[in-house]
Amino acid sequence: xxxxxxxxxxxxxxxxxxxxxxxxxxxxxxxxxxxxxxxxxxxxxxxxxxxxxxxxxxxxxxxxxxxxxxxxxxxxxxxxxxxxxxxxxxxxxxxxxxxxxxxxxxxxxxxxxxxxxxxxxxxxxxxxxxxxxxxxxxxxxxxxxxxxxxxxxxxxxxxxxxxxxxxxxx
Amino acid sequence: xxxxxxxxxxxxxxxxxxxxxxxxxxxxxxxxxxxxxxxxxxxxxxxxxxxxxxxxxxxxxxxxxxxxxxxxxxxxxxxxxxxxxxxxxxxxxxxxxxxxxxxxxxxxxxxxxxxxxxxxxxxxxxxxxxxxxxxxxxxxxxxxxxxxxxx
Numbered sequence: 001x002x003x004x005x006x007x008x009x010x011x012x013x014x015x016x017x018x019x020x021x022x023x024x025x026x027x028x029x030x031x032x033x034x035x036x037x038x039x040x041x042x043x044x045x046x047x048x049x050x051x052x053x054x055x056x057x058x059x060x061x062x063x064x065x066x067x068x069x070x071x072x073x074x075x076x077x078x079x080x081x082x083x084x085x086x087x088x089x090x091x092x093x094x095x096x097x098x099x100x101x102x103x104x105x106x107x108x109x110x111x112x113x114x115x116x117x118x119x120x121x122x123x124x125x126x127x128x129x130x131x132x133x134x135x136x137x138x139x140x141x142x143x144x145x146x147x148x149x150x151x152x153x154x155x156x157x158x159x160x161x162x163x164x165x166x167x168x169x170x
Numbered sequence: 171x172x173x174x175x176x177x178x179x180x181x182x183x184x185x186x187x188x189x190x191x192x193x194x195x196x197x198x199x200x201x202x203x204x205x206x207x208x209x210x211x212x213x214x215x216x217x218x219x220x221x222x223x224x225x226x227x228x229x230x231x232x233x234x235x236x237x238x239x240x241x242x243x244x245x246x247x248x249x250x251x252x253x254x255x256x257x258x259x260x261x262x263x264x265x266x267x268x269x270x271x272x273x274x275x276x277x278x279x280x281x282x283x284x285x286x287x288x289x290x291x292x293x294x295x296x297x298x299x300x301x302x303x304x305x306x307x308x309x310x311x312x313x314x315x316x317x318x319x320x321x
Contacts, residue, residue: 028219030176031240031242032234033179034175037243044291047291054295056298076184080278081277095282096266109282115261116261118264119258119290121294121296122258122293125250126257127246142244144247144248155258158259158260163263
């Protein structure tokens with residue numbers, strides 16, 4: 001009984017409604033306790049601001065008032081590490097899932113690097129990512145965030161289907 | 171206190187992304203290939219719960235731990251949302267990760283996710299480099315001119 005509960009929470013993947021509700025509650029708690037939005041990519045700007053003097057990176061959200069995001073991002077990494085470690089699979093998964101068996105490692109690196117650059121660039125241009133727009137912004141009812149989410153999905157569907165058409169032998 | 175709460179919630183967010191299989195490449199590819207509704211359902215649940223919760227915070231004018239009223243800004247609407255959104259989506263589809271879940275993958279010890287995260291930082295920097303040229307895309311849409319008042 002207890003073992004089953006521990007497995008359900010810490011070892012097995014959660015059903016969509018449980019993980020979804022949990023993430024929704026994280027958003028509400030972050031707002032209620034800290035008056036802070038769920039935010040990931042603005043924190044990447046703060047990281048860049050530590051290494052670069054470009055004028056765009058001098059904006060306040062990347063400066064001292066945004067410093068909390070760096071700690072938040074570190075905590076996200078730690079939380080996922082906890083999850084991976086407890087389910088006994090730390091370091092065992094592949095970043096590209098089952099495509100890892102189809103693509104050589106240099107190709108995986110190329111796809112991930114290219115994808116990463118598009119993610120970083122597009123997020124700054126759109127003003128947010130899946131966290132800031134698609135979860136936080138939509139929850140606030142922002143028209144810009146619903147539009148951004150539709151565009152994210154459109155771009156993602158196009159790129160994924162193109163990638164699979166190219167690399168997966170039919 | 172605020173710092174501790176933020177850290178704890180970051181920890182919870184990373185844990186939930188991982189438990190919810192948002193860090194699983196195949197779950198994301200399945201969503202974009204219209205074969206797996208797990209993540210769309212997860213996201214819709216998160217938005218519904220957060221939407222109700224944030225509405226309640228506004229309704230009861232909740233104050234944060236430091237006593238200041240909770241204040242969250244809505245992101246502006248401009249052409250960059252469309253173009254940047256499509257670019258972001260393409261990256262999400264290729265890497266099979268969004269920024270938060272790439273960090274989650276890194277935490278799970280999927281070491282190639284480090285490449286994704288490095289790419290995201292380069293992309294952010296690249297935008298900062300080109301921002302003087304791209305700034306017009308982020309101008310908010312002009313409001314309807316007020317022609318006259320009916321009063």
